[in-house]
Amino acid sequence: MTTTNAKTVKAIPLNSKNEIVTNTTYRNNIASNYTEIIEQLEKNFSYEENKNEYWGPVELSIFYGSPLYEQASETQKIALNHLYWITQYNQTAATEANAVLYNQVTEGVFNAVGGYDILCKELSLETEQEHAHMHAFHSVGYATRKALFGNTAFSRPKPILSKINSKHRLTNISLNLPNLNWENLKEDAWKRISIQLSSGNGKQFYSEYLLSLEQMGRRIPVQTSGLLGQVVPASLSKLLTTNFGSSPFSACFFYATRYMANMLLKNWEQRYLQHYKQLDQSGSIIPAPVAISYYHMLDESFHTTISQLISQDLYKEFNKPTLYEQLMANAVFYRGQELLLSGLSGVMPSTFRNDGVFLQPLYRILRSPVFDFDHDTTMHWLQRALCEEHDGYHMNLKHHHRLLTAMKHAFQPLNYLWPVNRQLGIMSSGCSIMRNLQANKKDYDLFSKSSNQMKNS
Ligand SMILES: [Fe+2]
Numbered sequence: 001m002t003t004t005n006a007k008t009v010k011a012i013p014l015n016s017k018n019e020i021v022t023n024t025t026y027r028n029n030i031a032s033n034y035t036e037i038i039e040q041l042e043k044n045f046s047y048e049e050n051k052n053e054y055w056g057p058v059e060l061s062i063f064y065g066s067p068l069y070e071q072a073s074e075t076q077k078i079a080l081n082h083l084y085w086i087t088q089y090n091q092t093a094a095t096e097a098n099a100v101l102y103n104q105v106t107e108g109v110f111n112a113v114g115g116y117d118i119l120c121k122e123l124s125l126e127t128e129q130e131h132a133h134m135h136a137f138h139s140v141g142y143a144t145r146k147a148l149f150g151n152t153a154f155s156r157p158k159p160i161l162s163k164i165n166s167k168h169r170l171t172n173i174s175l176n177l178p179n180l181n182w183e184n185l186k187e188d189a190w191k192r193i194s195i196q197l198s199s200g201n202g203k204q205f206y207s208e209y210l211l212s213l214e215q216m217g218r219r220i221p222v223q224t225s226g227l228l229g230q231v232v233p234a235s236l237s238k239l240l241t242t243n244f245g246s247s248p249f250s251a252c253f254f255y256a257t258r259y260m261a262n263m264l265l266k267n268w269e270q271r272y273l274q275h276y277k278q279l280d281q282s283g284s285i286i287p288a289p290v291a292i293s294y295y296h297m298l299d300e301s302f303h304t305t306i307s308q309l310i311s312q313d314l315y316k317e318f319n320k321p322t323l324y325e326q327l328m329a330n331a332v333f334y335r336g337q338e339l340l341l342s343g344l345s346g347v348m349p350s351t352f353r354n355d356g357v358f359l360q361p362l363y364r365i366l367r368s369p370v371f372d373f374d375h376d377t378t379m380h381w382l383q384r385a386l387c388e389e390h391d392g393y394h395m396n397l398k399h400h401h402r403l404l405t406a407m408k409h410a411f412q413p414l415n416y417l418w419p420v421n422r423q424l425g426i427m428s429s430g431c432s433i434m435r436n437l438q439a440n441k442k443d444y445d446l447f448s449k450s451s452n453q454m455k456n457s
């Protein structure tokens with residue numbers, strides 16, 4: 001464990017590049033009104049008024065390019081376009097909930113280090129903005145689901161897919177961890193482990209935010225969804241949090257994962273931004289969700305700049321990571337690749353995982369009033385969409401290529417990452433239609449068997 005003081009190891013030059021970028025971003029962000037516009041758009045949103053328009057390019061639709069899409073009616077195609085929007089932003093909201101917690105945890109570390117006042121103000125502002133974004137995404141999602149699915153929109157689905165879904169989650173078994181009740185380990189124990197093994201100079205840089213929770217007698221929130229809610233099981237979520245809150249290095253590493261999420265988002269949100277501009281230039285009606293996407297992307301461009309700055313440059317101002325911190329960072333990054341970047345969806349554009357995890361929601365869409373298929377017809381179209389090669393897969397290869405190139409460029413400079421992470425090895429190997437067809441077929445067969453059993457029981 002290192003014992004030198006991170007504050008005295010390297011003097012931060014005034015007006016350094018990092019400082020200039022931070023100050024400029026904060027100044028521009030505080031002067032912007034994109035969040036306020038999003039709040040207004042949400043307030044005035046009515047599904048009825050937006051239901052006849054596409055909410056983005058047609059190819060950003062669930063099932064686009066599959067045989068089912070070819071034979072769908074215009075109304076169904078519009079619904080699939082709306083459902084893509086709400087699905088993507090539902091996932092975005094979950095990952096932004098991670099950012100709300102970890103922005104505060106890591107801001108508490110930068111505050112403890114001192115000298116990063118503007119950066120901390122920017123992070124607080126970003127946290128407020130994420131709250132507004134999440135609220136807007138949930139409101140539009142709720143109204144859309146209610147309009148398209150009617151009374152069944154919020155009923156709990158029967159757990160047909162428990163086997164398939166559980167294999168996508170990390171468990172103590174797959175980690176080969178001793179059979180302890182990790183959840184009940186006291187927060188104090190996680191804190192001690194994190195502090196002892198990190199480069200944070202003992203308690204010196206422990207997050208002021210986490211300390212304030214402790215003083216108020218409040219527990220550390222557990223994250224179970226979003227990118228970081230999935231990379232570790234719920235029982236280890238607090239360890240991840242105390243890690244991010246224990247040293248400047250680990251605080252900075254959080255922004256590498258946030259940068260990954262920013263890039264995943266930008267890969268499809270950029271298309272909404274272009275769509276907005278085209279509609280605007282031609283004087284056409286701009287549906288509210290397209291405008292929300294447009295202003296969200298403008299807000300997120302500030303966040304992306306900060307994620308990039310901290311993850312690529314700022315971490316160099318602090319002590320080098322300990323072996324433990326390197327291991328944790330690489331394990332989290334590796335798991336992030338496995339979860340969100342290791343496959344190629346045939347039905348969800350710009351989504352890079354196999355479709356097993358989506359089978360249940362896809363089944364519900366086809367059984368809903370939007371299609372009103374019976375069980376056998378639903379299974380027929382699911383089989384064709386997931387297990388047969390079609391244009392949807394080929395279109396997704398293009399999204400994959402664009403993101404892979406951007407990610408390799410972004411993470412190459414992070415010299416503490418293992419080559420498989422720096423070069424996005426898992427993501428690269430997922431780029432195969434054949435491999436994904438095989439994986440989808442396995443999950444489809446499992447789903448088919450389970451749903452038949454349920455149908456006959
Ligand atoms: Fe956001």
Ligand SMILES: [Fe+2]
Nearest residue numbers: 099130300303
């Ligand atoms: Fe953000």
